[in-house]
Amino acid sequence: MQDRPTKLVEYQTYIDGKWTGAQSGKMFETSDPYTGEAWARIPECDKVDADLAVEAASRAFETGPWSKMTATARGKAMRRIAQLIEKHAEHLAQIEVRDNGKLISEMAAQTKYLPEWFYYYGGMADKICGSVVPVDRPDHFNYILREPVGVCSFITPWNSPLMLTGWKLAPALAAGCTVVIKPSEYTSASLLEFMKLVIEEADIPPGVVNVVTGYGAVVGEPLVTHPKVAKVAFTGGTATGARVNELAARTFKKVSLELGGKSPNIVFDDCILDDAVSGAISGIFAATGQTCIAGSRLLVQETIHDQFVEKLVAMAKQARLGNPQLYETQVGPVTTPPQYQKILGYIDIAKSEGARCVLGGGPATAEDGGGKYFVKPTIFTGVDNKMRIAQEEVFGPVLSVIKFKDEDDAVRIANDIAYGLGSGVWTQSVRRAHSMAQKIKAGTVWVNTYRAVSFTMPFGGYKASGLGRENGAEAIDGYLQSKSVWINNGPGGGNPFIMKTAG
Ligand code: NAD
Numbered sequence: 349m350q351d352r353p354t355k356l357v358e359y360q361t362y363i364d365g366k367w368t369g370a371q372s373g374k375m376f377e378t379s380d381p382y383t384g385e386a387w388a389r390i391p392e393c394d395k396v397d398a399d400l401a402v403e404a405a406s407r408a409f410e411t412g413p414w415s416k417m418t419a420t421a422r423g424k425a426m427r428r429i430a431q432l433i434e435k436h437a438e439h440l441a442q443i444e445v446r447d448n449g450k451l452i453s454e455m456a457a458q459t460k461y462l463p464e465w466f467y468y469y470g471g472m473a474d475k476i477c478g479s480v481v482p483v484d485r486p487d488h489f490n491y492i493l494r495e496p497v498g499v500c501s502f503i504t505p506w507n508s509p510l511m512l513t514g515w516k517l518a519p520a521l522a523a524g525c526t527v528v529i530k531p532s533e534y535t536s537a538s539l540l541e542f543m544k545l546v547i548e549e550a551d552i553p554p555g556v557v558n559v560v561t562g563y564g565a566v567v568g569e570p571l572v573t574h575p576k577v578a579k580v581a582f583t584g585g586t587a588t589g590a591r592v593n594e595l596a597a598r599t600f601k602k603v604s605l606e607l608g609g610k611s612p613n614i615v616f617d618d619c620i621l622d623d624a625v626s627g628a629i630s631g632i633f634a635a636t637g638q639t640c641i642a643g644s645r646l647l648v649q650e651t652i653h654d655q656f657v658e659k660l661v662a663m664a665k666q667a668r669l670g671n672p673q674l675y676e677t678q679v680g681p682v683t684t685p686p687q688y689q690k691i692l693g694y695i696d697i698a699k700s701e702g703a704r705c706v707l708g709g710g711p712a713t714a715e716d717g718g719g720k721y722f723v724k725p726t727i728f729t730g731v732d733n734k735m736r737i738a739q740e741e742v743f744g745p746v747l748s749v750i751k752f753k754d755e756d757d758a759v760r761i762a763n764d765i766a767y768g769l770g771s772g773v774w775t776q777s778v779r780r781a782h783s784m785a786q787k788i789k790a791g792t793v794w795v796n797t798y799r800a801v802s803f804t805m806p807f808g809g810y811k812a813s814g815l816g817r818e819n820g821a822e823a824i825d826g827y828l829q830s831k832s833v834w835i836n837n838g839p840g841g842g843n844p845f846i847m848k849t850a851g
């Protein structure tokens with residue numbers, strides 16, 4: 349176990365290029381989920397700080413050096429950001445693990461990969477082209493400008509703080525926007541380190557990237573309602589996302605939402621069994637199940653069900669629970685005490701619904717004897733898709749195994765859910781792979797792999813899993829708007845009382 353820190357690290361937040369506390373002077377503590385001990389103090393911002401940050405972002409957008417910078421220079425600045433992330437990747441990962449308890453092997457892989465987002469979108473900055481339109485009027489030269497939307501608010505969850513920020517920040521900066529970021533109150537530290545080691549070092553002008561820290565309802569909502577915010581990019585729970593969407597609609601903001609999931613991971617009897625077992629395990633137990641794309645509903649074809657479950661349990665049993673800062677650990681603690689209680693509550697619900705617990709099913713202690721908030725990797729069989737354990741997001745290491753007959757049955761069960769984020773298909777049939785990919789209603793379908801993401805591929809949800817897409821070339825559209833320019837090179841005049849709808 350880590351020692352209890354004798355002195356808490358004190359963080360400041362970053363507004364208008366300056367380090368500051370909350371105007372109220374309030375702070376809150378952030379804890380290490382492995383030790384359960386507080387290790388740092390974070391400014392507890394409120395509406396006053398949110399307003400200051402939005403005003404700073406608005407000035408930077410309207411009149412600051414950023415607004416005058418060429419797109420090529422913006423791209424260069426983004427490459428500096430990428431290089432600085434590369435330099436500090438391991439340190440940033442360690443801070444994330446300290447705050448959210450996810451495995452260092454996963455968080456380090458994320459921070460090492462994150463520069464790619466800034467290289468990719470940085471390269472796009474000076475390739476955002478408008479177009480000339482052959483409009484249906486004589487003597488006209490019409491064109492479309494693509495302009496940045498303006499000030500953007502980002503609100504992020506605790507499970508992958510920097511990665512999910514980078515998915516928003518890179519296209520927003522490439523488009524020329526300015527931003528205010530509110531990280532989760534559970535995991536603010538890595539973003540504040542990122543601001544110091546990366547954004548400040550990269551000489552990004554004041555006000556372009558601002559951070560306010562604190563609680564969602566207190567400092568998150570003012571970022572969603574502020575009239576000078578043009579776009580809100582939110583990642584978090586579906587209920588919070590609905591609230592954010594409603595509030596943002598009142599002032600007609602653009603909104604993108606990356607929300608919860610209950611993803612089906614579908615195993616056909618023609619799969620490579622060992623690959624599918626590994627895919628099922630990493631789909632649910634990686635990151636202690638605390639990922640939006642967790643393959644939490646495992647649909648197994650009835651012909652191989654018993655054999656598959658036996659292999660699954662045998663492999664899952666071997667998981668090494670322990671200190672998430674060690675590379676050999678395979679399952680870490682749950683991030684927050686409320687989340688820990690919620691997971692245990694769902695395990696009870698599953699048992700009371702009649703699902704059969706074939707592995708785990710309760711609290712655990714790490715192998716080194718240390719640690720708090722550990723839950724045993726848990727597998728339920730005999731799950732009916734109508735049960736709450738199959739329909740509701742647990743966000744923990746709890747797998748529901750559901751039997752199916754054939755392809756049609758698998759598609760019916762997979763789609764009989766409010767969510768539509770990820771999905772997996774394990775098969776060797778090319779026909780079946782493409783057919784399933786077309787029929788599953790989800791933003792991502794992985795075939796013979798699971799939980800892969802890339803800056804080049806759009807990511808997002810169908811149905812209650814969200815609105816809009818992050819990543820891939822199309823993500824930049826979420827930070828741009830079109831302006832139609834009409835130039836009449838011919839005679840003006842005509843009937844002043846009739847709209848010029850016809851040529
Ligand atoms: P959450 O919804 O509780 O919080 C997310 C963020 O919203 C936090 O920063 C929080 O402070 C803020 N917030 C809370 N109430 C708010 C309000 N009224 N107004 C504005 N902001 C508010 O989610 P969480 O528990 O931090 O994260 C877990 C959830 O995130 C899960 O449902 C998971 O599926 C989802 N998630 C989705 C994706 C995705 O890409 N689809 C990725 C990661 C996590």
